[in-house]
Amino acid sequence: MTQPQPGAPAGAADEDRPAPRRVLLAVHTGRADIVGLARSAAARLAEAGIVVRLLEDEAEAMAVPGAEVCPFGPDAAHGVEVVLVFGGDGTFLRAAEMARSTDAAITGVNLGRVGFLAETEPEAVEEMIAAVQRCEYAVEERLTLEATVLDAEGRPTGEGTWALNEVSVEKVERSRVLDVVLEVDGHPLTSFGCDGILCATPTGSTAYAFSAGGPVVWPDVEALLLVPTNAHALFARPLVTSPTSVLTIAVPPDGTRARVSADGRRVVDVPDGGRVEVRRSERPVRIARMNPTAFGDRLVAKFGLPVRGFRDARSHGPGHEAPTGRTNVLTGDVNTSDGALRTPEEVGGGHPDGKA
Template sequence: MSPTSEGRTSLQPRRVLLTVHTGRRDIVALARSSAARLQESGIVVRLLDDEAKELDITGAEVVPADAEAARDTEIVMVFGGDGTFLRAAELARFTDAALMGVNLGRVGFLAETEPEAVEETLQAIERCEYSVEERLAIEVDVVDVDGTVVGGTWALNEVSIEKAERSRVLDVVILIDGRPLTSFGCDGVLCATPTGSTAYAFSAGGPVVWPDVEALLLVPTNAHALFARPLVTSPNSVLTVSVPADGNRARVSADGRRMVSVPDGGRVDVRKASRPVRIARVHASTFGDRLVAKFGLPVRGFRDARHAGPGHELTTSRNVFDREVVDGNGDVVAGGEAAGGGTRDDG
C-alpha cells in the first residue's frame, strides 16, 4: 500500500511526530539531527511535551502525549527500541499516521531502519518514497461472571492473561468461538498477533508467523497439561480465556504497557481489531531477511558455514548484541559500539 494524504490538503504542511527514548544521549543526538534535516525540507516537526525539553529542537510543535498527539501527521518517527515503538503505536492508534521506527534497541523487530540507514530513510520521507503496511491488531473485552463487559484494551503484539499471585497456579478454560476446547493450570496465556509472534509469544514457544498473514495466536505459558500446544486460528475467531471463581486471580497485560484486572469468575475475549496499525516501510528486505539478520540464523548449512552453497547469496549477517556485520568468510567487516542495546521495555 502506498502512502496517502487522507485528511491533508496541498495547503497544509506535512508533519512528522518524533517519539524518542530520551534516556540515551546518542539517541537524542540522532533525533535532533534528523529533525533538522526534516525542517530544512519544509516538514513540520512535532514533539511530545514530556520529551520536548530533553530534545530542545528549535521551531518544533509541542503537543500533549495523548490520543490527539499524532492527529494531522503523516509519519510518527520512532527513535528507540520496541518499547518506544509500542508507545508510539498508542499515540497513532486512532489516526491515519504511519509508524516508522529507527531501531536503537537490541533486536527491534518492529523498527524499519537501523541507525546507519537513517539518511536513506529521511530522504524517503522527504520524497514520499515509502509504502505502508497494515498490521492486524487485537481488541480485548474483560467480562465479569454476569456477562457484563467491565474493561477493555487493545494490543499490537499480544495480550497476556496472567496470574496475579506468583505463588499460585492460574486455572483457565480455553474457548474458541464460544466452544470449550481445553483447560489446564498455567502461569498464563498469550493471545498474540502475527506481528507479536516474534515477541513474548516467541519466547513462550509459539510459532513465527509472517506479519502479512491474517491469524490469531494462542500460546500457553508453563502449562501443566499434556495438550497445551500453541494454536493458530482464523482472524475472525474469538479467543476466550475463562478464569474459575475459585481459582487464582488474573489480570490482563496488553503489550506490557496497559493493565486490566479480571474479576473473579470472569473471562477475557480477544478478537481482531476493526482498525489496523499502519507501519511505513522504506527498504526492500523481506521478513525472512529480517529473521536472518536479527537472530543471526545460519543460512549456509550447518556442516560448513564457509561453504558457498545454498544461502551463500546472503553474504552478511548481524550480531544483534553488538551490531557487528559478518561477511561470508566469518570476518567482522563493520561494527558499532555507539548503537548500544535497549530492551523490550526501553522508554
C-alpha cells in the same frame, strides 16, 4: 503554492495553500546518543519545510527550535503524516498508542536490542529521512487485537483494551497457579493450570509469544495465535487460528487474581470467575516501510541464523565441525571455528595455512 491574486480577499491564498506536512518524533530520551540522532533528523526535516512535532515530556531534552509541542495521548498524532520512532520496540509501542486512532503511519530507527518493529538501523537514518521527504515509502496495515473483559455473569465490565503485539491473561500472584478454560469461537477446547495465556498477532509472534515457544508468523499473514505460558499439561501446544476467531480465556471463581496485560503497557483486572474475549480489532496500525527488505532476511539478520547447510563448512574432525552460525546475510561470509570471517570459497578450500 498559490499566490494572492489582485483584488482577492484577504486569506484567499491561505485557503488554497496546501497544509504543511507534519512529522511527530517519539524518542527514547534516556540515552544521549538517541537524542543526538533524533535532533539531527529533526533539523533535516525542518530544512525540507516539514513541521516537526514533539511530545511534552520529551521536548525539553530534545530542544528543537520551532517545533510544535503537544501532550502524549490519542490526539498527539492528529494531522501527522508519519510518526518517527527513535528507540526500541517499547518506544515503538508507545508511538502506536498515539497513531492508531489517526491515519498516521509509524516507522522507526532500531536503537534497542533486537527491534523487530523499528526496521531502520542507525547507519541508514539519512536514507530514511530522505524517503520521508520524498514520500517514498509503502504503508502496511498490521492486524491488532481487541480484548473485552466480562464478569462471572457474562456481562462486559466496560474495561477493555487493545494490542499490536499480544494480549496476555496472566496471574497476579507469583505463588499461585492460574487455572484457565480455553474456548475458540464459543467451543470449549481444553483447560489446565499455567502462568498465563498469550493471544498474539503475527506482528507479535517475534515478541513475548516467541519467548513462550510460539511460532514465528510472517506479518502479512492474517491469523491469531494462542500460546500458553508454563502450562502444567500434556496438551498445551501453541495454536494458530482464523483471523475471524474469538479466543476466550475463562478463569474460575477460586480467588486467584488475574489480569490482562496489553503489549506490556495497559493493564485491566479480570473479576473472579470472569473471562476475557480476544478478537481481531477493526482498527489496524499503519506501518511505513522505507525499504523492501524481506521479513525472512530480517529474521536471519536479527537472530544471526545460519543460512548455509552444515555440510558447506569443512569438517574439523569428529566432534569438531566448523560452526556456520552468525552468518552475514549481506555478504554471505561464514564465521569459522577460529573466529575469522571467511567467504564460502575460502571455507570450501580449507584453512589458509593448511590446517584441517
